[in-house]
Every structure is written in C-alpha cells, then in structure tokens.
Amino acid sequence: MTTSSYAILAILDLKPWTGYELTHQAQRSLRYAWPKSERLLYSEPKKLVELGYATTHKEQTGNRTRNVYEITDTGRDALSEWTGTRTQPPHMEVEALLRLLFADHGSTEDLHRVLDELQSDIGEHHESIVELMGTYLNGGHPFPERTHLSVLFATFQIEMFKSIERWIDFARDEIDQWPDTENLGMTQRTEALTRSLAHDESPLDI
C-alpha cells in the first residue's frame, strides 16, 4: 500500500465509483495535493480488490461494461490505520527554479521566458480554484458535508499561488537589474538580499 493507494481508498470510502469516475474524480480533487497520472489511478482500485480492501463488479450499459468498485470493512480498517502513520514530507518539483539556477547558460530573455511560463502555469491553476470556490458558494460541492475540509485546503492553494506570483514579480525586477546572466556573483543587491535571508527576513516585503 502506497500513499496513492490510500488516497484512492479514501475516495472510494465516499461512495462506490466506476473506474472511470474514480480516476477522474481523483484527478479533479487531488490535483493540488497528490497529483497522479490517469494510468496509475486506473490501476490502484484493482490492487485494492486484490488486497481485499474493495470489491468489484461489472455493470452493463448496452454493449459496454464498466467496473464498479466498492470499499470493504477491511478497507475501512486499513484507512483508519493509515491515519496513525507518519506524514511524508512535501515533495516539490519546479523546473522553472532549476532553469533559474542554471540561467547563466542563456540570456536574461530566456530567463524572463521561464518566469512567463511559470506565471502562466500557476495562473491557470489559480483561476480554476477561484472559480471552484464560486461554485461552492452556489452549493456546487459534490459532498456538501465535506465543504469545510475542501475550503481549508483551498486556502493553502490560494496562498501558495499568490506567493509564487508575488515572487515572480520580484524576480523579474531583480533580473531587470542584471546586465547579463553570467558572472555577477555577490553584487551589492545580492549581498543585501543574502543578508536579509540570513536573518530570515522576507526580501519581498522590503
């Protein structure tokens, strides 16, 4: 059982789903906490059935069959046990930052493009979560009794997106001061920044 298995098991605990529904529900609801590929999401419920944590049966719609999955009591026990285990540390991959670290291979224009791309990726997610909150306000939550959890979760997302967008603006201003990407080293500005970071101050507030 991986964390992904428990994630699927938790969704399965809400109600029975077909593989297709489960996969797409997982992509929608877990996208910002635990993003997993469609392929994996299709495989997980099969594993749960093998372990006795879920049951499956085929449903017919005309000429097509769908696999319906349902959680078992053993599955619910497994979920409760998971609650007691240690939470894994966050894992964040940001290719834009990787490219920033090695920006001396390209021009400042290249680096600006990287920031533009990051901004547009974050912007999309940002917009769609703001929209989602609009639908919650109109009673659009699929499991209304769980709204308090979804909304607290959403505050995290919005905070992150806003922070990243603020940082992008800050980084753009900084890079605009650079004559080039290479060999600047410890400039006066960089030293001021380093000093404030070493005192654990937020340089964006200055």
Place this chain on the structure above:
Amino acid sequence: MTTSSYAILAILDLKPWTGYELTHQAQRSLRYAWPKSERLLYSEPKKLVELGYATTHKEQTGNRTRNVYEITDTGRDALSEWTGTRTQPPHMEVEALLRLLFADHGSTEDLHRVLDELQSDIGEHHESIVELMGTYLNGGHPFPERTHLSVLFATFQIEMFKSIERWIDFARDEIDQWPDTENLGMTQRTEALTRSLAHDESPLDI
C-alpha cells in the same frame, strides 16, 4: 534525455566530478528545485556518457576506483538547446494536504499532528537554507560567480517556507473552532472563507 538528465549535465558543466561528488552535489543544490534520489543521480551520468554528452575515466585511490565524469562539447550544445524548450509546470506533492482533505476519518488531534509534522518538515528545510545564506555571506559559495543565481533562488524558498508556516498557524486556528472533523459542511466561517477565496482575496490577511 529527461529534465533530470539536463540537471546533471548542467552540474557537470561547472566542473568535472566523480559519480559520488556529482550525486551529493546534486542532492545539496537541487534538493529544493528538483529533488531526485541518490540512485537516479548515480545512473544519469552513465546515460550521458552513452549519448556522448560526457566522457568518463577511472581514477585510483589505493585499491579503490572512482568514476570521473566530464562534459563534452556535444553535451554543451545539448544544454543550450534545452534552454529553448518549454518549462514543465510545477509538480507538488503534499501528503499533509491529502490527509487534510480526508481528515474526517480521524480526530481533530490527528489533524493537528499532521500539521505538526508538516511544520517540522518545513522548519528543517527553512532553517538549513537560512544557515546556508549565512555561509554565503562569509564567502562560502562553492562557485562565487554564481551567487546571484543561488540567492534569487533562495528568496523563492524562504517565501514558500514562510507562507506555508503562516498557513499552518491559520489552519490550526481554524481547526480549533471545529467541534469535530466530520459533517461540518458550509459553516458560517467556512462560507466567509469561501466568499473571500471566490473574490481571490487572501483569507490569511484578514
């Protein structure tokens, strides 16, 4: 060539390294932008050699051999080409948020423990990057001419860590208002939060 391959190639461009040094340098410097396992980091330079992007030779220290890798001109060309490709969107896995989303399986104490664990994980990283900035101030950067890049990168980290820590405090206050984790749904507080999020306001500022 994956993004991880280019990451290793970029580090190889700084100077020749042994597999061991390369692996550990990559873990230190990429931990917050592109975290990869030791195992992968050992495999990547071999792939680079196969592709002609690096050369390798054995060095002897007594009875032990070490593999030294060096970038080739073809490798440098590959790096330049990479600069022109689209940056991948960020990918963030936060198990603590997954557990928050399904917190109705456990108690508010369980949820508080999850937040404590997140805080301690983030806190460790936060501390170590503040310390790192202290060493930069004392000329401790291994490639001084690249300090401007490392420091701008560090501003991102510190901003993220501070945001997450602020959010943890906010979430703790919110959860303390909950009589339980289950079936609260759209409470008055949650509705106020949802409303401010739907207007793209930061609820933490209120």
Place this chain on the structure above:
DNA sequence: CACCTACTACTGCATCTTGCAGTATCAATA
C-alpha cells in the same frame, strides 16, 4: 596494533509511476 565507526563509492533488483498508443462503445449534433 587491532578494532570499530563513519564515510566513501558505488550496483542490483523489485516496485512504483508515467506517457503514450491503442481499442472500442456511446451520445449528440450537423
């Protein structure tokens, strides 16, 4: 001087995960 520990320096293997291609049905619209 032998012993122990911690670090150096990797490799193999099972398992997890992704991306892509492929297959086929169904419903709505033009």
Place this chain on the structure above:
DNA sequence: TATTGATACTGCAAGATGCAGTAGTAGGTG
C-alpha cells in the same frame, strides 16, 4: 448518415525510488 467528443479502459516501455548489499578508506579508541 457521418463525425466529433466523451466514455471506458489496457498494454508496454521507460523513468524513478527505496532498499539491500558490497567493499575500500580514514580516523580515533582501548
């Protein structure tokens, strides 16, 4: 009637991780 887009998956190759295992070296202790 044809076509598009959504439904409903599966197989396979390749990327990535975790863990165990192997073995040499340097430094300090008793």
